Amino acid sequence: MRYQHNGKDEYFDLSGRPLKxxxxxxxxxxxxxxxxxxxxxxxxxxxxxxxxxxxxxxxxxxxxxxxxxxxxxxxxxxxxxxxxxxxxxxxxxxxxxxxxxxxxxxxxxxxxxxxxxxxxxxxxxxxxxxxxxxxxxxxxxxxxDPLTVTMPKPDPLTGAELARFRAATAPAMAQLKRVEGVRLAAR
Ligand SMILES: [Zn+2]
Missing domain, CATH: 2.70.70.10 (Glucose Permease (Domain IIA))
Incomplete structure (x- = not known):
């Protein structure tokens, strides 16, 4: 999901965790x-x-x-x-x-x-x-060693920011579910 965060377009998974x-x-x-x-x-x-x-x-x-x-x-x-x-x-x-x-x-x-x-x-x-x-x-x-150190995961969205993310991505989520439903029905 693309979502504007801190003034920039960033990509998140469906749970609000940054993909970068x-x-x-x-x-x-x-x-x-x-x-x-x-x-x-x-x-x-x-x-x-x-x-x-x-x-x-x-x-x-x-x-x-x-x-x-x-x-x-x-x-x-x-x-x-x-x-x-x-x-x-x-x-x-x-x-x-x-x-x-x-x-x-x-x-x-x-x-x-x-x-x-x-x-x-x-x-x-x-x-x-x-x-x-x-x-x-x-x-x-x-x-x-920068080449081998285990990099920490980026922080997921929380609180009010997560609520905004859910609201902003709700239409796309609903569309995904519809597509999924059509595919299941077609089987
Ligand atoms: Zn050096």
């Missing part, structure tokens, strides 16, 4: 994995062994970087090693970090962003041997 994924494992297009999550990795610039706490996606400078999920922007600025960095707070203790950006999107600390919004562009600021996105996924402060 809550997070993107790869918040960038036209990129390839150049370094995986690895607790003991030799750093390509420093040459020392230290944990790689995220996934690197190699891409051309200027490639847009997307918000992995709906969030509030909790940091926009420079972080040692990661250069131009954005951190998003998705609620329920989940945060994501995006490093080495060449420049930022239009969002400031405190802004709300929707999944897929451009929060910055690929670059190689900080300690980077080439243009790439360094992407981290943290649950309650603990780094998790």
């Amino acid at each position: 994924k809550s997070f993107m494992r790869m918040p960038i297009e036209f990129a390839r994995i150049s370094s995986r999550f690895n607790p003991r990795r030799k750093h390509p610039v420093l040459g020392t062994v230290r944990a790689h706490k995220g996934v690197d996606y190699a891409a051309g400078t200027g490639t847009p970087i997307m918000a992995a999920g709906d969030a509030r922007v909790s940091f926009v600025g420079w972080q040692n090693g990661y250069g131009r960095t954005v951190v998003l707070d998705h609620g329920n203790g989940t945060t994501t970090l995006y490093g080495h950006m060449s420049r930022f999107g239009k969002y400031k600390t405190g802004s709300r962003v929707s999944q897929g919004a451009t929060i910055g562009y690929v670059g190689m600021t900080g300690l980077a041997s080439g243009p790439h996105l360094h992407y981290e996924f943290r649950v309650k402060g603990v780094h998790r």
Whole structure:
């Protein structure tokens, strides 16, 4: 069912649960994995062994970087090693970090962003041997591998919003039931 939610058309199942994924494992297009999550990795610039706490996606400078999920922007600025960095707070203790950006999107600390919004562009600021996105996924402060972490399910509609969804989708539901009835009768 298509239903307008927070000013956008979104898709829900019949019980009011969003069909979209809550997070993107790869918040960038036209990129390839150049370094995986690895607790003991030799750093390509420093040459020392230290944990790689995220996934690197190699891409051309200027490639847009997307918000992995709906969030509030909790940091926009420079972080040692990661250069131009954005951190998003998705609620329920989940945060994501995006490093080495060449420049930022239009969002400031405190802004709300929707999944897929451009929060910055690929670059190689900080300690980077080439243009790439360094992407981290943290649950309650603990780094998790974005490629394998079990993503939380998106919250279903509740309360008044669920009642509105039911009212708005009632005609389509009735039509589905009619079609179903015709098919059963034809058997
Ligand atoms: Zn990295």
